[in-house]
Amino acid sequence: MTPFKKALLFCHRWLGFIxxxxxxxxxxxxxxxxxxxEIQDALYDHRHVVAQDKPYKKPSELLASVKRDFPKxxxxxxxxxxxxxxxxxVFANMGKDGFxxxxxxxxxxxxxxxxxxxxxxxxxxEYIHMYLLIPPPIGKWVVSIAVIIFMLIMVTGLILWWPKRKSDRKRSFTIKWGAKWRRVNYDLHNVLGFYATAVALILSISGLAIAFEAVSEFFYKAANGGTTYAWEKKEVHSDSLHTTLTAKQPVIDIALAHAQKVSPMAEMFLIHNDPTLSGAIGVGAYAKSYHYYRRDGxxxxxxxxxxxxxxxxDKKSAGLKLQEMNYDIHVGQILGLxxxxxxxxxxxxxASLPITGFIIWLGKRNKKSKPGKGGPRRRAVAAA
Known part of the structure; x- marks a missing residue:
């Protein structure tokens, strides 16, 4: 093994331990x-209703029901x-009682x-996945650093494993199921790691983009060739000087009606009722339920x-589209089932790679610690 690959192996191993x-x-x-x-749809009846050939109740009517039963x-x-x-x-903020x-x-x-x-x-x-059940400001960094290290491990592993000769590649891409268990474990680590590398890197990068706005903005600019479109980044505010103005009907009702009219084929509608004085009422119309990509807003x-x-x-830039499809990419649903x-x-x-990798390291460590045939006596004779 070349000094370069020895250094890579050292990094691969210890980064894996960390x-x-x-x-x-x-x-x-x-x-x-x-x-x-899919699991919650199968388990919980409250995620389904009987479809009816009539319009939805207005958002204000939904809020009235919630406020009646949850006055706090x-x-x-x-x-x-x-x-x-x-x-x-309806996502209700109950103050000290949480949500x-x-x-x-x-x-x-x-x-x-x-x-x-x-x-x-x-x-x-999801909370464990993002923060390990520790305070989010700390957990986010612990998870993100581990993910970045994992990405380095995947790349170094690919370099270490890649067969030099073309004749070796065919057998290197398959698991030898009939071999001894240590060989099978070795193949599981290397072969499965190779096949999963591309997807695992995409999942890791999309996860970092969810965790950090700076990463998301980097991909926004990259997809747009370095251009930032001001209208996409403009923060919209209500005119707080006009708090005494009253629309003819609740603005949340106006928002939903407008979205349904302009995007009648949308399956899901999400209304954001910003509680701050300067906040605006936002509504999104999504092409498919529980999918957050194709969205008019x-x-x-x-x-x-x-x-x-x-x-x-159809007016959004490639960068904004990429940002909005990030969650769907991360969970794989961008390609459906x-x-x-x-x-x-x-x-x-x-998840299996740290386990199979540790078993490989443990096997090599135990092998080195075992004396050769003849053991201490042979070494003593050789020394004499």
């Missing part, structure tokens, strides 16, 4: 979270219509279920109902 446990936890939770929508709610920041055969949801996620029948405004988000299994899984003055900004999908399966398998392989 990041292995975190990589395992993050990868396993990523596996679980990939299919969280100090704000209702998000209202979501998930689809014709799905419930609506309450309330599900309602969108055709009747009747509350069908509610829960504290922190008690949902998949929210806990609008911002309204929260007092007058005036339309302040429009973000139509096949994409989720690929992301699941890549995450599962990533």
């Amino acid at each position: 990041s292995g446990l975190v990589v395992f936890i993050v990868s396993i939770t990523g596996c679980i979270f990939c299919f969280q929508d 709610a100090i704000s209702t920041d998000y209202i979501v219509y998930y689809g014709k055969d799905r419930p609506a949801g 309450e996620y309330v599900f309602l029948n969108p055709y009747t405004a009747q509350i069908t279920y509610h829960e504290k988000p922190q008690t949902n299994f998949f929210v806990i899984v 609008w911002e309204f003055d929260k007092y007058s109902g005036k339309l302040l900004q429009t973000y139509m999908m 096949p994409g989720k399966i690929i992301a699941f398998l890549a995450s599962l392989i990533a």
Whole structure:
């Protein structure tokens, strides 16, 4: 082995020791979270309603139901219509009591279920995935550093493993299932690691873009060839000098009606009711439920109902489109069910690599510690 590869092997091994446990936890939770929508749809009846041939209840009517049953709610920041055969949801801020996620029948405004988000299994899984159940400002950095190290490990592993001769490549790309278990473990580490590298790197980079605005902005500019479009980055504010103005109807109702009219084929509508004085009312129309890519958006003055900004999908820059598809890329659903399966398998392989790598290291360590044939006596004779 060349000095260069010896140095790479040293880095590969010790970086693996440093990041292995975190990589395992993050990868396993990523596996679980990939299919969280499908699993919850199968387990929970409150995620379904009978589709009806009539319009949704207005957002203001949904809020009235929530405020009636949860009078302590100090704000209702998000209202979501998930689809014709799905419930609506209201995210209510209960102050000292935390948050309450309330599900309602969108055709009747009747509350069908509610829960504290922190008690949902998949929210806990997501929290572990992002922060390891430690305070987010610290957990985010621990996870991100481990992910960056993992990316370096994947690249160094690929360089170390890549066969020199073309004749060796065919057998190097397959697992020798009939061999001894140590050889099978060696192949699982190297061969599966090779096949998962490209997808694992994409998942890692998209995860970093979710964690850090600076990473997301880098890809925004890269996709746009270094250009930043001012209208896409402009912060929209309501005119707080006009707090006494009153729209003819609640602005959240105006926002939903506008979105439904302009994007009638959208399956999901999300309304953001910014509780700050200068905040605007935002609404997004999503082409598919629980998918956050193809989105048209609008911002309204929260007092007058005036339309302040429009973000139509076909007008967005490549950078903004890339930013908005980042979550769908990270969980694999950008490619539908096949994409989720690929992301699941890549995450599962990533979780296995610290384990198979440790077994390889342990085997080599034990092998070196065992005396050769003849043992100490042979070495003593040789020394004499």
